[in-house]
Structures are given as structure tokens and as C-alpha cells.
Amino acid sequence: ASFGDHRPSSEPVIGVGDMVSVSIWEAGSGGLFSGPLVADRFSAGSKSALIPEQPVGRDGAISVPYAGRIKVAGRRTQDVQALIENELAGKAIQPQVLVSVTRPISQAVTVTGEGAAGARLPLSGHGDRILDVIAAAGGNRAPVNETFVRLSRGPVTATVPLTTVVSNPKENIYLRPNDVLTLVRDPQTFIAVGALGNSTELPFQADGITLAQALAKARGLSDFAADPAGTFIFRFEPASVVRRLSPSSRLLGTPLVPVVYRIDMRDPNSLFVSQAFRMRNRDLIYVSNAPFTEVQKVLTAFSGVTGPVSSAALAYSYAK
Known part of the structure; x- marks a missing residue:
């Protein structure tokens, strides 16, 4: 964003x-x-x-x-x-x-959320950027890498990680009268299970990580147990994305659709795909320790998963 x-x-x-x-x-x-x-x-x-x-x-x-x-x-x-x-x-x-x-009561913005002193603050004549207003409100109480900045301006709302606002001057934009600035603490995690070095729930920073980085945090695929052709990412996607992946899916009537992406690590192209595939909060990575044909049998037990399982190429196209 x-x-x-x-x-x-x-x-x-x-x-x-x-x-x-x-x-x-x-x-x-x-x-x-x-x-x-x-x-x-x-x-x-x-x-x-x-x-x-x-x-x-x-x-x-x-x-x-x-x-x-x-x-x-x-x-x-x-x-x-x-x-x-x-x-x-x-x-x-x-x-x-x-x-x-x-x-200048009308020339003010509202700061809420994790700000140390949520309030309505007047804007100065020379203009104030997001970080100026956060500082004037007393700063951010939550860890920076777990905090998002949500800006509401009229009917439009956008959310950007605080780390991005700090590191990218273009995101530290000028605020306008009646803007609402909300600091939201939302720790990001993914779950790693299966034939990995570390099967657990792992945190990542608000500005995100790639699949390759996530696998590294989980200590990579197990040398002897993992099937390199069976790396899967389970997540909920908006219906608009699933409509392009699988136009005939019977689950398109719901706002969020469960989707499984498969990455075949035997294909060198998949290594590049894994560096472009962005992880999202609450994603689940599963690495099979059985041949892919056995995994297909397991997936048939999930009645709520869209099919067929998406390929690495589709993952690269729609998960960016």
C-alpha cells in the first residue's frame, strides 16, 4: 500500500x-x-x-x-x-x-490509536507531515516494526507500515485539515508446519517478507524429510483474485476464498518466484514429507479449498 x-x-x-x-x-x-x-x-x-x-x-x-x-x-x-x-x-x-x-480550530487533524496522547492537533502554517504530527501527539508507544499508519481522508483510507513511512520520505506525506491518523499495532505472523527445520508460528516485520525469507526463518526445508516439489502456501484471497485464478470456482460467492499455492523448489525459476512472493499475516506454509501425489489425496479432504492447486507461475502473478 x-x-x-x-x-x-x-x-x-x-x-x-x-x-x-x-x-x-x-x-x-x-x-x-x-x-x-x-x-x-x-x-x-x-x-x-x-x-x-x-x-x-x-x-x-x-x-x-x-x-x-x-x-x-x-x-x-x-x-x-x-x-x-x-x-x-x-x-x-x-x-x-x-x-x-x-x-485555527478548523486546520487540525485527529490522532488516535497507539499514539501516546491521542488528540485533535492544529496544523502549523508551514505544513506538517505524518511524522511531525505523530511526534506532536507524543510518539508511538508500540514497537515500530509492529505498527501500521492508517490515514483517512474523506471517503478514502490507506494503511502503510510505520517503518515504511520512516524509511521512505515519499510516504511521509503532508497532512490536511480533518485528516484522521490512526496508529494500529498489528503483529504480523505466519505459521510454518511440515518438513521444515522449525515448525511453529513466526513473527515478521510490518513491512513484510518474501516466501524465501519466511522459509529461511523456519530454518529451511528438512534435508531428508522434505519433498522439494511440495511447498504450499495456504491463505485467504479476495474473490476478485480468485476469479482470475479459477473463474469456475464455486466459492466465488464469498468475499474471501481459501486458496492454496504450490511452489516446486526443484524448478530453478521457483527460487526467483519465492523471492517475489510476498507473505501476508496469518499465512500458513506447509512442506510435504511425502510425494506430491500423496499430498493431492490429502488436499481432497479440504472441501473448502479452491481447486486446482495454483502453480508457481500463478503465485508469482497474483500474490505480488
Whole structure:
């Protein structure tokens, strides 16, 4: 999986709920915002007024004296400044306006899951990447090699191993307002059984391993007991994948279909296939210690397994 969009975030705009303050300057005294009470020996100079901080209403507007309700939602601060100056022209003395977003509530992301302090965090003006926000939330409590980063943006959700985000700058993308970032601890394991040096459940890192690496973790095929033609991988595949492997399968009505891949280690090409075949969480590797014809008899006992058993070539095509 990949987050894909690594473009810088767009320039922030004001949103509903943001806290906004407005300062107005006039070129001289005696204007709307520079009455005689504030006049002094420098009265010919500019005078200013600070409008108290206020939230952007549900209508996307704020109130400015003598200018009324000003639509600010979806606009940059400099655009709002120009709009207020235009509304005050002819009323105030050469008005100059400064608009500041004191609390950018709408420019925030939500961090949940294994983050040390799950919260809604504001984005800075220069833009924040995934690792910036994770650090601001207190970091990740789970082991990095067991953690996945799940990013939800609108209707789209993508999941990438945290180790990939750390090692690949293109995956450490800029976050956008209202993104939801979830840190998920999901230890990855596979089960190795049969004529292997170590028949057990073995862990692997979140960024994955190949079949060749998995066999190495299981101490390889047993020299005297293993049948090199009988290496099998049992897993559940989406129906869309099985439809290409076996269009006539009677199990295509279910979302996940049990599938068996066979690798013949006597074929040199299979060694290359094993280096490209990616293992998945909860896969089962079985190495036969009997001739392949005997294994076929065993497989007939599995009523829920799609058939025929997929070849190494198909495994290479669809398991990448």
C-alpha cells in the first residue's frame, strides 16, 4: 500500500470555528476607530483599534463594526483584509486591516490509536507531515516494526507500515485539515508446519517478507524429510483474485476464498518466484514429507479449498 499524494499542503484558509482577531488602523485621528478620547500630541498620526477575538460562525462570517457580517470561511487572511478595507472605504480614514487567526480550530487533524496522547492537533502554517504530527501527539508507544499508519481522508483510507513511512520520505506525506491518523499495532505472523527445520508460528516485520525469507526463518526445508516439489502456501484471497485464478470456482460467492499455492523448489525459476512472493499475516506454509501425489489425496479432504492447486507461475502473478 502507498499513501501516494506527497504534494505540499495548500495555503491555509479560514474555517468555521476558527478564532479570529481584527486590527484596524486609520491614517489620522477623528475617524471611526480613532476618536478624540485617544488623541494626543501625535494626533496627526495613524490610530488603531483592536476588535476582540471572535469565532467564525456557522454562516462562515465574522462581525466587523461599520462593515457588518464579513464572509471569511474558505478565504485566506490577506483576502479577508482586502475585503474589510473595501467595506470600510469611505467610512474610515484610509483604513488598513490586519486579520489574524489566533486559534485555527478548523486546520487540525485527529490522532488516535497507539499514539501516546491521542488528540485533535492544529496544523502549523508551514505544513506538517505524518511524522511531525505523530511526534506532536507524543510518539508511538508500540514497537515500530509492529505498527501500521492508517490515514483517512474523506471517503478514502490507506494503511502503510510505520517503518515504511520512516524509511521512505515519499510516504511521509503532508497532512490536511480533518485528516484522521490512526496508529494500529498489528503483529504480523505466519505459521510454518511440515518438513521444515522449525515448525511453529513466526513473527515478521510490518513491512513484510518474501516466501524465501519466511522459509529461511523456519530454518529451511528438512534435508531428508522434505519433498522439494511440495511447498504450499495456504491463505485467504479476495474473490476478485480468485476469479482470475479459477473463474469456475464455486466459492466465488464469498468475499474471501481459501486458496492454496504450490511452489516446486526443484524448478530453478521457483527460487526467483519465492523471492517475489510476498507473505501476508496469518499465512500458513506447509512442506510435504511425502510425494506430491500423496499430498493431492490429502488436499481432497479440504472441501473448502479452491481447486486446482495454483502453480508457481500463478503465485508469482497474483500474490505480488
